[in-house]
Amino acid sequence: MPAAVYKPSPLVRNPSYFGLKTDKNHKRHKKSISWVDVSDEEDRGKKSLKRRNSAVNGHHDSAVNGHKHKKRRHSNDSSPQVNGAGPSQINGTLGTKAKALQEQRSQLPIAKGRDALIEEIRQNEVTILLGETGSGKTTQVPQYILESGLARNGMIAVTQPRKVAATSLAHRVAAEQNTTLGDLVGYAVRFDEKSSDQTRIKYLTDGMIVRELMSDPLLSNYSVIIVDEAHERTLRTDLLIANLKNIQKQRNQPSDAKGKGKANTSNPLKIVVMSATLDAEKFSKFYHNAKIIYVKGRQHPVKIYHAAESQLDYADAAMRTFFQIHTDQPPGDVLIFLPGQEDIESLQKSIELYAKQLPADKPAVLTCTMFAAQDHSQNNKAFNPTPPNMRKCILATNIAETSITIPGIKYVIDTGKCKEKQYLARISGGGFDTLLTRDITKSSAMQRTGRAGREGSGVCFRLYTEEAFQNMAVSGEPEILRCSLTASILNLKTLGQNLEELDLMDKPDFDTIASALKTLWLLGAIDQKQKLTPAGRKMAAFPLEPQYSCAVVASVQYNCVAPVLDIVSILSSSSKLFLDVTDQRTAAAEARRMFVHPRGDHLTVLNAFRAYKEIAAADSKSVRREWCRKHFLNERTFIEAKDIREQLVLVCRRVGINVEGEKEGGEEEEDGVIRSMGHGLAGNSAFLQPDGTYKQTMGQTIIKIHPGSSICDKKVPAIIYDDLMYTNQIYARGVSSIPKSFFLSVQAFNQRQA
DNA sequence: GAGCACTGC
Structure with missing residues (x-):
């Protein structure tokens, strides 16, 4: 193996922040708190x-x-x-x-x-x-x-x-x-x-x-x-x-x-x-x-090492550190914190590649990956006991920071990076989420470090300098400053409260509130005086994003409540329906083709859900599971969506929406579904431009259809979308084609309803 | 041409 691989990253030993056993440590700790x-x-x-x-x-x-x-x-x-x-x-x-x-x-x-x-x-x-x-x-x-x-x-x-x-x-x-x-x-x-x-x-x-x-x-x-x-x-x-x-x-x-x-x-x-x-x-x-x-807590002491100098390539530094641990340190599994799936997958490949070249007397390396978008059976592999004479290396996102505790971890490698969603509020055209890699906070660093000391003393390697650690924010921005407030404002209105008058620990800025109020007005949930409308009260009864509860309320007009409930149930499920396994993308696209609807993602989702329900009604659990696996569909999403749908049906009954008695399929239904979704997503719409990109109808932003969409390559004149996400570009996700003529009248319709 | 983590009587 090339010597460079094993050349240790320059690391400096620092006293533990967790081993509070001695007075010396206590004093050090007191500096911060x-x-x-x-x-x-x-x-x-x-x-x-x-x-x-x-x-x-x-x-x-x-x-x-x-x-x-x-x-x-x-x-x-x-x-x-x-x-x-x-x-x-x-x-x-x-x-x-x-x-x-x-x-x-x-x-x-x-x-x-x-x-x-x-x-x-x-x-x-x-x-x-x-x-x-x-x-x-x-x-x-x-x-x-x-x-x-x-x-x-x-x-x-x-x-x-x-x-x-x-x-x-x-x-x-x-x-x-x-x-x-x-x-x-x-x-x-x-x-x-x-x-x-x-x-x-x-x-x-x-x-x-x-x-x-x-x-x-x-x-x-x-x-x-x-x-x-x-x-x-x-x-x-x-x-x-x-x-x-x-x-x-x-x-x-x-x-x-x-x-x-x-x-x-x-x-x-x-x-x-x-x-x-x-x-x-x-x-x-x-x-x-x-x-x-x-x-005070009880935690086994964790030795912390900081990098002596900052590491430009955190993934490479993580790999070098891993092999340093692997060759120099006693047995014990290693957990590497990385910002996202992409880094995890590429680092996994590199580690496996170099692990093959290890001398025969070194233990073999077993890599596991962990991130929310991954299939659960894959995530669970990290929980399997490490086979004898092997060292497990788990590559994970923040999922392993708080939500999941993996036993047997003795070493933590912390890149100091994470991805964070941040809502960018804009009054015109609606806001959108950004998802960018950024530095973690101090408390997050401590949390990651602590993962090495669950069962015994451990070691944490931070791939950033101590100075960088000291410069980190103490803790992250509260979520209320980072997300859209449309749903919260609507819910508070039913309590007779206005978010801007609420005595909050941190108050969101004006744009975020204004953008949410504008959206609610577009949906017909509030009137010109910002008062809750009867339609708005109905919407608030649903455990859904207001966009989707608006679609449900609107679907009554088009006699398509049932299919709209199917769709919004899937869309509000916590896990994604379409599994994405990076190296099987073409196979996945092929397998899914049978569900793809020419009018876009909403009807594609409906097709998939209906196909699943048919299978589920006729076949055994194992057949069902196999069917999902074969089509790269996440069965958990279906199961969760069924729960959500049942809950939504109950709410429908409570607010007087009749779910029964509709016939399935046909162009008329498809039309109604798209139109219903269009009511909720009227603010999320865009027109095709000559260069093939789209421009928001209610703003100036240029957007692209996300490559994962079923109509990514189609140039339709107008689209509605579930949301925008800025990563490398501003992508629209959950996209459907919609007649240009239709959604210009939607606003007027929503207002009339109000 | 691409995916941080949670959650809702």
């Missing part, structure tokens, strides 16, 4: 707390730190009203498994601070809990609150940005409480709910509780709401945090406030915001300087 272990004794912790608290609210004492925590979790007796909510059969009847769980619980870093923590929450309306990964905060805090009686008779909600987190946490906590899932401990995520009258601790996605706002604006079923992973600043978390501030004001204040005699003083609300990273003060300030409590 001081973590106080609630289980730790005074001196170390108090100092930092003082500094922190004086910055925040001037309180120098801390209950968390000032108490000695002799009492363990069984101390229900210390609370006024336990309400039978303690762990069931805690005495005597516990099985060995349950005992082991209790033992584990009491060993968590957070366990020793339990009483102090409860006291803080009892005394404050809002508590900010800053905890490292592995502290146990997400599973334990809700149980502490329940066992202490703080929740009275109400429920404790714990919100999560991701569905899997919500469900698996509920499983875990139900086991710890030694109860059946759905009794005392439950969860609610879209399409899946396990809860009952008995449920006191409920894990839900943030989106779920935001939806719940629409039917219960005061969230009166919950007496404690714990917002977890708040640092991720998802759009829905931000909306929730803003609403909670309002709700708490209404629920906790005496009823004389502003003539709103409805304030329910008998049902006050407590808020706990949990964050894993450095920006706790922002939450604290937002909630009137709420107290911040720190909990």
Whole structure:
């Protein structure tokens, strides 16, 4: 093998940011932020707390730190009203498994601070809990609150940005409480709910509780709401945090406030915001300087190496570093973080190529790739145990940063890059998303590093200098500043709220709001005075992008509700329908040709869905799977779309849209479908230009049809599209041909409907 | 001529 391959990238050893075992490390860490272990004794912790608290609210004492925590979790007796909510059969009847769980619980870093923590929450309306990964905060805090009686008779909600987190946490906590899932401990995520009258601790996605706002604006079923992973600043978390501030004001204040005699003083609300990273003060300030409590985590130490000089080619640097690890370091799998699929696939090829030239005495290399667009069976290969005398090398996107934990990782190679979607708002022609490679943030770097220390001590190689690390932003821009607000604004309108008046932690800029309002007006969802129209109220009832709920509402006119539901169900599914395996593109295109509709992607999707439903009705699971595989279709998309469709049918019934009684197929139906979609996508339309590109009808932007589209090569006079995405060029995706004459009248139609 | 990650009673 060429020597250059094994020439190590210049790397500089740095002390660990995670190995907080020694004082030396602690001091270093303090430079960025001081973590106080609630289980730790005074001196170390108090100092930092003082500094922190004086910055925040001037309180120098801390209950968390000032108490000695002799009492363990069984101390229900210390609370006024336990309400039978303690762990069931805690005495005597516990099985060995349950005992082991209790033992584990009491060993968590957070366990020793339990009483102090409860006291803080009892005394404050809002508590900010800053905890490292592995502290146990997400599973334990809700149980502490329940066992202490703080929740009275109400429920404790714990919100999560991701569905899997919500469900698996509920499983875990139900086991710890030694109860059946759905009794005392439950969860609610879209399409899946396990809860009952008995449920006191409920894990839900943030989106779920935001939806719940629409039917219960005061969230009166919950007496404690714990917002977890708040640092991720998802759009829905931000909306929730803003609403909670309002709700708490209404629920906790005496009823004389502003003539709103409805304030329910008998049902006050407590808020706990949990964050894993450095920006706790922002939450604290937002909630009137709420107290911040720190909990140290438990993580195996990870050695961090930074590159001595910046690496121009991060993929090449990653490869050299990998082989450096492979030849010099003890066994253990390697995880490489890369920005996207393209880098992953090309690096995989390079690594495999060079791995073949390894000397015989070196272990062989097994590469796995992981990214969201990849088939799940492929992604899951990373979970297979590494065969003896082999080293696994996993090439992954951000998917492995938070969503998926891969066991056995000892080494992390961090390129310091990721791709991020950013919405570019423009009033004319509508905004569009950009998807560009950029530097990661500090908290993201820490998260990636932490992936090497899940099971034992590890090593992280950062392919950027320490200086570059120091120059990184602390955390990313909140999503609310990076995405289209059309759906959120519509949903808020049904609550009588205007986004621009909402007390948000970060306020989106004017263009983003104006662009969303314009879109909503085009759809007929709001009128000239920005007031919600009856059609808009219908649209908001659907868990869909307003463009698509508008299409559903419009489809009634064309007697084609059913096929439009099929299409929007597929389009709003989280995974793509058409699988893209880079080196089998021609085969995939060939296999899909039978679904392609000359009028474009929307009807192509409809054809595929109908074909699948036919197969699904007649054949076994394995036949179905094979059929999907053969046609390069993602069966998960179909399965999810069927769930979504069922949900949409229910909403249709509720808002008085009749789904039944339409005949399938025919030109008339096709026409109606395109026209319905055209109502929703009127703002997303463009005319053909002489040079073969398209120009927006409502803006000046020149766009191209995405190469993945079924009508990419066709030069049709006018198109509608699902969205625009800027990568190398501005591409329109999800494109259909539409008669020029039609969509000029659409706007007028939408307004009339309004 | 091409694909960061999530989510919705």
